[in-house]
Amino acid sequence: MTGIDPSSWSCPAPIGRRSTVVMGHGGGGRLSAELVAEVFLPAFANPGLDQLADSAVMPFAGGRLAMSTDSYVVRPLFFPGGNIGDLAVNGTVNDLAMSGARPLYLSAAFVLEEGLDIGTLGLIAGSMGAAAQAAGAQLITGDTKVVDQGRGDGVYITTAGVGLVPDGVEVSPSGARPGDVVIVSGTIGSHGVAILSVREGLEFGTVVETDSAPLNGLVDAMLAVAPAGVHALRDPTRGGLAATVNEIAGASAVGVVLEERSIPVSPEVAAACGFLGLDPLEVANEGRLVAFVAPEVADDVLAVMRDLAVASGAAVVGRVVADHPGVVVARTGIGGTRIVDVPLGEQLPRIC
Amino acid sequence: MKYLDEFRDPDLAKRLLAEIRQVTTGPWAVMEVCGGQTHSIIRNGIDQLLPDGIELVHGPGCPVCVTPLEIIDKALAIAARPGTIFCSFGDMLRVPGSDKDLFQVRSEGGDVRVVYSPLDALALAADNPDREVVFFGIGFETTAPANAMTVHEARRRGLPNFSMLVSHVLVPPAITAVLAAPGCRVQGFLAAGHVCAVMGTAEYEPLVREHGVPVVVTGFEPLDVLEGIRRAVVQLEAGRAEVENAYARVVRPDGNPVARAMIDQVFEVCDRAWRGIGTIPASGWRLTDDYLEFDAEHRFDVGHIRTAEPSRCRAGEVLQGLIKPNECEAFGEACTPRSPLGATMVSSEGACAAYFQYRRLGPTPVEIRR
Numbered sequence: 001m002t003g004i005d006p007s008s009w010s011c012p013a014p015i016g017r018r019s020t021v022v023m024g025h026g027g028g029g030r031l032s033a034e035l036v037a038e039v040f041l042p043a044f045a046n047p048g049l050d051q052l053a054d055s056a057v058m059p060f061a062g063g064r065l066a067m068s069t070d071s072y073v074v075r076p077l078f079f080p081g082g083n084i085g086d087l088a089v090n091g092t093v094n095d096l097a098m099s100g101a102r103p104l105y106l107s108a109a110f111v112l113e114e115g116l117d118i119g120t121l122g123l124i125a126g127s128m129g130a131a132a133q134a135a136g137a138q139l140i141t142g143d144t145k146v147v148d149q150g151r152g153d154g155v156y157i158t159t160a161g162v163g164l165v166p167d168g169v170e171v172s173p174s175g176a177r178p179g180d181v182v183i184v185s186g187t188i189g190s191h192g193v194a195i196l197s198v199r200e201g202l203e204f205g206t207v208v209e210t211d212s213a214p215l216n217g218l219v220d221a222m223l224a225v226a227p228a229g230v231h232a233l234r235d236p237t238r239g240g241l242a243a244t245v246n247e248i249a250g251a252s253a254v255g256v257v258l259e260e261r262s263i264p265v266s267p268e269v270a271a272a273c274g275f276l277g278l279d280p281l282e283v284a285n286e287g288r289l290v291a292f293v294a295p296e297v298a299d300d301v302l303a304v305m306r307d308l309a310v311a312s313g314a315a316v317v318g319r320v321v322a323d324h325p326g327v328v329v330a331r332t333g334i335g336g337t338r339i340v341d342v343p344l345g346e347q348l349p350r351i352c
Numbered sequence: 353m354k355y356l357d358e359f360r361d362p363d364l365a366k367r368l369l370a371e372i373r374q375v376t377t378g379p380w381a382v383m384e385v386c387g388g389q390t391h392s393i394i395r396n397g398i399d400q401l402l403p404d405g406i407e408l409v410h411g412p413g414c415p416v417c418v419t420p421l422e423i424i425d426k427a428l429a430i431a432a433r434p435g436t437i438f439c440s441f442g443d444m445l446r447v448p449g450s451d452k453d454l455f456q457v458r459s460e461g462g463d464v465r466v467v468y469s470p471l472d473a474l475a476l477a478a479d480n481p482d483r484e485v486v487f488f489g490i491g492f493e494t495t496a497p498a499n500a501m502t503v504h505e506a507r508r509r510g511l512p513n514f515s516m517l518v519s520h521v522l523v524p525p526a527i528t529a530v531l532a533a534p535g536c537r538v539q540g541f542l543a544a545g546h547v548c549a550v551m552g553t554a555e556y557e558p559l560v561r562e563h564g565v566p567v568v569v570t571g572f573e574p575l576d577v578l579e580g581i582r583r584a585v586v587q588l589e590a591g592r593a594e595v596e597n598a599y600a601r602v603v604r605p606d607g608n609p610v611a612r613a614m615i616d617q618v619f620e621v622c623d624r625a626w627r628g629i630g631t632i633p634a635s636g637w638r639l640t641d642d643y644l645e646f647d648a649e650h651r652f653d654v655g656h657i658r659t660a661e662p663s664r665c666r667a668g669e670v671l672q673g674l675i676k677p678n679e680c681e682a683f684g685e686a687c688t689p690r691s692p693l694g695a696t697m698v699s700s701e702g703a704c705a706a707y708f709q710y711r712r713l714g715p716t717p718v719e720i721r722r
Binding site: 200202261276277279331332333334335336337338339341344 | 360362365366394395396397398399400401443446468574578689690709710
């Protein structure tokens with residue numbers, strides 16, 4: 001019987017650096033700590049996060065707090081003009097801004113799929129940090145879990161955020177009144193078409209980029225010129241302008257008449273929607289808002305919007321009426337009218 | 353957008369409408385045959401801009417609306433088979449079969465995918481040789497050339513795991529059926545421009561001669577539709593009945609001979625059931641015996657599926673212009689867009705769904721005409 005040859009032993013020491021996410025990155029041990037230290041802390045850098053406590057403790061001046069949360073599941077993770085990271089930050093920042101709140105602090109929870117490239121995760125985290133900085137908000141707490149390969153789409157991100165609603169600001173989905181002017185902050189449909197074009201491998205001659213952007217600065221500027229005149233705000237994400245305007249019409253028990261020719265749609269998005277049989281009014285946006293504004297301040301609000309790059313294409317698209325409460329009507333390009341309904345669910349390309 | 357904006361110009365639309373008003377005494381009932389035209393009419397509000405003397409009747413030209421329940425039940429059965437990838441154009445996923453739709457099948461584990469072209473399904477078949485890939489081949493003459501070419505390609509490339517569930521339908525027999533229905537009120541037709549782009553205009557000549565109705569080949573942009581209506585009304589007012597081509601920038605008299613040759617090679621004319629209407633003789637295409645191996649109905653055991661249309665749904669009468677949607681007892685009560693009995697309530701341009709929408713305007717609705 002031969003003895004054991006010590007020289008042939010190999011010690012199963014853990015591999016120090018990994019280029020992909022492994023199950024251990026979600027285990028709460030050393031690998032988890034490394035991921036936080038090497039990917040998230042540098043990307044998000046701020047004193048709240050640096051506490052690395054079970055919860056971040058931050059000073060708060062008092063007043064009205066707004067809170068919102070949203071989960072992001074996007075395929076593909078990267079698309080023209082953005083990725084899931086800046087989308088996840090901008091989305092929650094914008095949800096806060098639509099209540100008139102100034103975003104302060106954000107959390108981010110990640111569900112990572114085993115095998116995800118850590119460099120990819122770094123890019124996503126970097127985009128999140130940059131987006132938070134652009135919005136003037138801080139990512140102060142987070143969490144990471146890992147699921148088996150094949151049980152996720154690379155990364156799912158859930159962000160939550162809190163913000164402060166300044167005194168005197170009363171923005172609510174039920175605030176629209178007859179006579180209000182309806183303003184959108186720019187061309188609609190770009191985000192949805194950007195995602196669809198990469199997901200389905202469709203080409204339209206030019207690349208359509210997402211409109212993903214933080215809107216809190218825009219809302220600040222609008223509220224500065226008309227603190228009480230901005231009655232309702234909403235960002236038309238999934239379901240597009242059609243769903244959003246219907247929601248506000250319903251919540252405010254008013255009718256809305258949109259002027260279809262005034263609704264800004266880029267030629268590329270119009271062409272893509274025509275080709276696919278989609279209605280641009282039902283396509284998602286991630287950096288646009290719809291504002292219901294008192295008529296006497298509408299010109300001033302529109303002017304400050306257009307001064308900002310994020311809303312340089314802002315346009316008046318319709319009016320609130322007392323007739324047909326809860327129903328949105330569009331006056332069509334050739335002078336007819338049609339009902340704009342809430343899309344039922346997923347957008348389905350039509351055969352004919 | 354070049355070559356499109358010109359056909360959406362509001363000033364030209366006003367001029368056309370003025371001409372239509374000037375020439376119309378009526379009353380005339382004109383049917384637009386194609387679902388794409390119905391969509392354009394609803395989307396642009398054209399129906400409300402026409403003078404009282406013109407009634408538009410939405411015809412049976414939406415392939416989603418007329419695909420019979422039995423075929424949808426067969427699609428659901430095939431899509432639910434383990435190992436099958438079932439591919440369809442998007443808007444078929446929401447059309448209800450007897451007890452579910454393709455969305456439901458997908459949520460229960462079926463691999464149902466939306467594709468934009470039958471060739472996408474063929475690519476899936478090539479990439480997944482161990483799976484059966486089935487394409488839901490529905491539509492009128494417009495989608496037939498691409499579907500025919502796909503089956504032809506499947507054989508040429510030796511992809512035995514590809515098959516097609518075919519439910520192709522044809523426009524001229526449908527027009528004949530509408531005209532033959534007792535109580536038919538339709539006096540003129542806007543023929544589907546893109547169907548004629550494939551088939552040409554000759555097949556409407558006998559129809560016009562026999563029934564004395566004008567048929568105007570019409571496009572899809574607002575000005576195209578208005579021009580089609582104008583020409584149909586001019587003929588009606590003058591007592592003429594001719595085939596006219598108001599979509600000459602796309603439609604040639606002999607259509608597209610290459611596309612027709614492809615169709616003739618792969619498909620043959622057959623009787624076809626239409627949802628809500630029933631079987632219309634020689635109104636569809638099926639794969640020829642030569643391509644039988646690619647026929648999903650032949651490949652999968654679905655022959656036992658026999659489904660009767662729900663008796664409460666009167667979509668057939670609506671599609672033939674015999675009744676208006678709100679004259680159906682189920683309208684708005686047992687049948688709504690959320691729980692439709694028939695496909696005319698599913699598709700946003702379906703006549704019943706459009707009626708349902710306008711009813712929301714309340715007690716003083718915008719005057720609408722079909």
